[in-house]
Amino acid sequence: MTVPSLATRALDLIATEWIKLRSVRSTYWALLVTVVTPIAVASLVAFAFASAPHAAGQQAAPPPDPLLPELLSLEYAVIAVSVLGVLAFSGEYSTGLIRVTFTAAPRRRAVLAAKAAVLAAVMLVVGEAVAFASFGLTQAVLAGHGDGVSLGHPGVPGAVLCTGLLLAVCALLGLALGAIVRHTAGGIAATIAVIVIPGIVALLPSPWSGRIGRFTLLEAARQVSALHPATNLFAPAWSLLIVLAWPAVALAVAAVLITRRDA
Amino acid sequence: MTAGTIEVDRLSKRFGSVTAVDDLSFTVRPGRVTGFLGPNGAGKSTTMRIILGLDAPTAGRAVVGGRRYDGLIRPLREVGSLLDATALHAGRTARAHLQAVARSNGIPRSRVEEVLRLTGLDGVAGRRAGGFSLGMKQRLGIAAAMLGDPPVLMFDEPVNGLDPEGIHWIRGFFRELAAAGRTVLVSSHLMSEMAQTADHLVIIGRGRLLADTSTQELIDSSARHDVLLRSPRAAELAGLIAARGGTATPQPDGALVVTGLDAAATGELAAAHGIALHALVPRQASLEDVYLDITGDSTDYRAALS
Numbered sequence: 001m002t003v004p005s006l007a008t009r010a011l012d013l014i015a016t017e018w019i020k021l022r023s024v025r026s027t028y029w030a031l032l033v034t035v036v037t038p039i040a041v042a043s044l045v046a047f048a049f050a051s052a053p054h055a056a057g058q059q060a061a062p063p064p065d066p067l068l069p070e071l072l073s074l075e076y077a078v079i080a081v082s083v084l085g086v087l088a089f090s091g092e093y094s095t096g097l098i099r100v101t102f103t104a105a106p107r108r109r110a111v112l113a114a115k116a117a118v119l120a121a122v123m124l125v126v127g128e129a130v131a132f133a134s135f136g137l138t139q140a141v142l143a144g145h146g147d148g149v150s151l152g153h154p155g156v157p158g159a160v161l162c163t164g165l166l167l168a169v170c171a172l173l174g175l176a177l178g179a180i181v182r183h184t185a186g187g188i189a190a191t192i193a194v195i196v197i198p199g200i201v202a203l204l205p206s207p208w209s210g211r212i213g214r215f216t217l218l219e220a221a222r223q224v225s226a227l228h229p230a231t232n233l234f235a236p237a238w239s240l241l242i243v244l245a246w247p248a249v250a251l252a253v254a255a256v257l258i259t260r261r262d263a
Numbered sequence: 264m265t266a267g268t269i270e271v272d273r274l275s276k277r278f279g280s281v282t283a284v285d286d287l288s289f290t291v292r293p294g295r296v297t298g299f300l301g302p303n304g305a306g307k308s309t310t311m312r313i314i315l316g317l318d319a320p321t322a323g324r325a326v327v328g329g330r331r332y333d334g335l336i337r338p339l340r341e342v343g344s345l346l347d348a349t350a351l352h353a354g355r356t357a358r359a360h361l362q363a364v365a366r367s368n369g370i371p372r373s374r375v376e377e378v379l380r381l382t383g384l385d386g387v388a389g390r391r392a393g394g395f396s397l398g399m400k401q402r403l404g405i406a407a408a409m410l411g412d413p414p415v416l417m418f419d420e421p422v423n424g425l426d427p428e429g430i431h432w433i434r435g436f437f438r439e440l441a442a443a444g445r446t447v448l449v450s451s452h453l454m455s456e457m458a459q460t461a462d463h464l465v466i467i468g469r470g471r472l473l474a475d476t477s478t479q480e481l482i483d484s485s486a487r488h489d490v491l492l493r494s495p496r497a498a499e500l501a502g503l504i505a506a507r508g509g510t511a512t513p514q515p516d517g518a519l520v521v522t523g524l525d526a527a528a529t530g531e532l533a534a535a536h537g538i539a540l541h542a543l544v545p546r547q548a549s550l551e552d553v554y555l556d557i558t559g560d561s562t563d564y565r566a567a568l569s
Contacts, residue, residue: 003336004369016367023359024352096350099317100407103344104367106316106333262318 013105013114017088021118026087033080034167035130042073042134046141066142066149067156070134071163071225075218077130078170078195081123085174086187088115093182098263108258112179116251119175120168127167135160155227162240163225169217169247170195176250179258194246207232214239217246266328267293267414267446269314274323276309276470283309285470286323291448293414296441298461298478299450302558306470307450308346311419315344327415339368343408344417348400348424353393357384357403360392365410378406383432397424405436415446422456434460454554468558481553490521490529493542500538507532518542 004012021027046069092098105111135151142148149156173194178187198216202209210232213219223229223239233239269291276284284306291297301307312318314325316333324331327342335341351360361375379385382402387395392403401421408416418437422430437460441447451457457464457478464481466474474481494500497519501511509523521529526545533540548556 008369009336012366012369016363019359019363019366020352020355023356023363024354026354091352095352096347097352099312099315099346100350100364101367102317103315103332103342103346104339104364106335106338262312 010110010114013110014117016105017111017114017118021088021122027084030080030084031126034077034084034126037080038070038073038077038130038134039137040073041076042069042138043141045069045072046138050142050145050147065226065228066139066147067135067159067163067225067227068222069138069142070131070160071166071222073134073138074127074131074163074166077167079192081127081167081171082174082191082195083188085119085171085176086178086181086184086191088119088175089178090182090184090187093178094184102263108263109255112175112251112255112258116172116175119171123168123171124164128161128164130167131160131164135163149227153227159225159227162236162243163221165243166221166225169221169243172247173217173250176247176254179254180250194250215242217243267444268329269325269327269415269417269446269448270329271310271314271325272323274310274313274325275321276306276313276318277321283470284313284320287467287470287472288323289465289472289475291446291465292463293446294441294444295462296437296447296449296460297463297465298457299448299465299467300454300457300554301450301452301467301473303452305452305467305558307452307467308419309470310467311344311346311417311448311450314417315342315346317346337368337411339364339370339411339413341411341413342415342417343411343413344419345401345404345408345421346419348397348404348421351392351395351400351403354391356389357392357395357406358388360403361407361410364407368411370410374410374412378409381409382406398426398429401425401429401433405433414444415448416440417448419450420452421449422451422453454551458550466554466557473557478550482547482550484553488522488525488548489546490524490526491518491542491544491546492521492529492533492540493518494533494538494540496538500533500536503532503536503538504529 049064049069092101101111102108139148139150151157174187174191177190177194181187181190195217199218201212201216204212214233219233220239220242223233224236224243229236234242271287271289274284274287275282287306287310299307309318313320314327314332316331332338332342358375358379361378362372365372365375376385379388382405384399384402384406387399392400395403401424405421408418421433425433437447437449441462449461461478463477464474476484497513497517501513501519504511504521504524507524509521511519511521513519526543530540530543
């Protein structure tokens with residue numbers, strides 16, 4: 001028997017993970033929530049933004065970032081994609097299926113990489129689709145009130161693209177934490193904690209909320225996705241690195257632990 | 264010659280202060296069914312997990328065909344295994360499960376359909392595995408193990424949950440695999456199960472090797488060969504047996520249990536003295552008895568059998 005090339009083996013593992021992902025119903029439920037929630041929330045937030053100053057009968061406040069509704073809405077989908085990421089490993093650990101997986105593919109880091117590749121690819125496509133759909137929807141609502149921006153506006157396409165990244169980032173973070181924690185409930189709790197709890201620093205007194213907050217995933221993501229980035233946080237380019245660093249660090253930890261522990 | 268053999272060499276595994284496998288060595292050879300026996304908790308599953316590269320040994324090593332499992336490029340083509348039949352995603356169909364496993368080792372889809380037919384699952388391949396009985400899950404696990412048509416096969420407690428028809432099928436299946444020259448290692452905690460299937464037995468207790476022997480040798484090695492006899496002149500006969508170097512132990516019901524003399528010698532002795540015999544029964548311990556003796560106290564029997 002000839003030894004198959006590294007590329008062939010990598011493709012086989014990726015194909016295996018693709019079969020696994022699309023052969024269970026939980027994937028489709030999670031994707032449904034991932035697509036529907038942000039689009040619904042984006043429309044509502046846009047309406048709220050557009051109508052708030054008029055309803056209060058006051059001089060219009062300085063307009064909020066026109067891209068904010070879209071990001072806020074995506075943050076609601078983050079939970080669903082994180083769960084999908086966690087389940088990719090925790091589901092196999094809880095059923096014992098992980099032993100079937102690792103006997104079929106003893107190079108465990110290759111399994112981690114294949115799961116990450118499939119999840120990232122799916123979430124990138126879904127995330128960008130949802131981001132551009134939410135953008136279109138919110139801007140249509142805001143435009144009716146004269147606050148909208150078009151996709152041709154400088155800085156907008158990049159910001160929307162980066163917003164779409166958030167789902168893949170959170171799915172990978174969930175995947176890594178699922179591999180680290182190895183239990184579904186614990187993995188979901190850990191992922192939500194890592195994503196949401198650092199938001200507490202926003203409650204810190206003025207300079208500190210920014211100094212620490214700029215390192216948190218969601219603050220960095222807002223910075224990347226904003227048309228008018230905040231001045232007390234990192235510049236968007238640095239913030240993008242921070243957004244990507246969260247799953248990268250988690251995946252690195254998972255890669256170390258996955259080969260050291262008994263399956 | 265290491266092709267197709269499983270070699271376990273001075274293997275130890277400790278979980279904290281618990282020693283699951285303790286300096287265990289044995290070799291599993293092709294062409295026969297090897298039963299891997301021991302009471303629950305003896306270390307069988309841990310040993311199998313180490314062979315499959317799932318658990319790291321504390322000391323020693325296990326190799327298949329001379330190579331460590333985690334160094335195999337397409338492991339399913341060299342070793343097929345079933346550790347836990349319930350290790351399935353409840354929502355995935357049997358076919359999708361097998362397709363996922365097959366694809367990871369570059370095994371074509373046509374082979375998935377073959378193993379489904381081989382295990383009699385072709386009629387339920389499109390159903391979700393969560394609705395399967397334990398027996399059907401065992402068949403699905405065996406189907407997965409056969410995907411790569413491997414020369415070495417390992418099954419952990421495969422008979423659990425099978426109905427009588429399934430048990431009959433699986434015994435014949437293991438024997439066929441061995442007859443085709445494959446290496447077949449089957450674990451069980453029940454000797455009765457292995458007695459009818461295994462040609463060779465590796466028995467462990469508390470992680471240590473207790474016996475590594477053919478099934479027949481194990482029966483023969485038993486100290487429990489004796490002769491039960493009944494006679495109206497039992498006491499007189501007991502004296503004659505003792506004089507010939509045998510031991511006759513009176514039973515509460517008046518019978519004698521004779522060791523040290525076989526049935527023929529005992530019968531001749533009685534005839535020579537004109538003593539009538541009402542019963543003369545050579546008795547041999549069953550495999551089950553031998554197994555219980557061996558595993559009943561591991562340390563004693565380790566000494567007794569070596």
